[in-house]
Amino acid sequence: MSEDRVVAVLVTPPAARAAPAGIEPADFLRAVAEDTYELVAGLDFVSPVVVTSVPGMEEIVWPGTPVIDIPDLSGAALVEAAFAALPHGEQAVLLSADAPDLPPLLIGKLFRELGRARIAVCPAAEGGAVALAAHLPYPGWAEAGFDDPDPVRRLRAQAPGSRMVARGPGWHRLRDPDDIRLLDPGLEGWDNTRALLSV
Template structure:
């Protein structure tokens, strides 16, 4: 049974989408964060048995109201992003597999890319959907591979390249890249037809 995890933050002003907030203000950025989470949760739940891994620890109720009814909820463990991803994959593989972990910065991510990542695991150990900024939007694994997430520089142009360098003998598949939305100018890249919650927020004040 394939399983899916969504790494997410409670959409609080000043906590989520802080780089967007630098241009749009904390309240407006939080509106986008809420919509990104809701659209991403729909994508995740359509792929398989899905769990939202949320932060901070007291943010469960804020996240739960944005999830499809069948989606489960678990707090993220403490530590850097790599430690949190290792723990999330461990929780997912305890329930099934293969497993895919995605974030909420690409609410219009094409389902075809996510399906390609899963399909690639028939002949590869891991599959990534690269992001144009040097990171990645999602990663799928046949089995736990903690080395992919250890000693990695996160949230920078070298994130994916460092991850691939850490892959050792793992067989890696890369899909076509997609965008993630971090800065205000990135909003122009959104395919709003594929992200209905985000489309409604964008229509409010642009």
């Protein structure tokens, strides 16, 4: 693992909102958070971290993975607090926990974009962001949240330089029950979510 590169899974209460009828929201949140963490923990050359305002997330991680509690915030304040809470690192990706089937390659692409930019964004289908990557410390001029309609445009408008914000390939998040259809059954991983949905 690398102490220089951190991938933090951000677990917050809204991750439970996509629970389909008949599935307990708390169980759904735990399943998607664990799957998202598992994909991060399986990456080479990064340090996995969980940043959360949801109790009990220590139970989903491997021994040695930091689990950092933050206040229950939203928007740009949540992003700022999550990046500020990271214990180490020169570059970090903050990944929303409601993307359990994210291809790991997209995380690598965000780090690659940081070779030329200060911040890189993995946009979410239907607006918002799946992940935000940044050089640390997180820039003080950057004020965007995961659910902003167009975080790339917002960050570029705030940036002091025209090439400081990069856009990586996009993906989807599970933000309401209809989004379950977006999960790709052909992709490896997301075993906990898959098992929960097949009960």
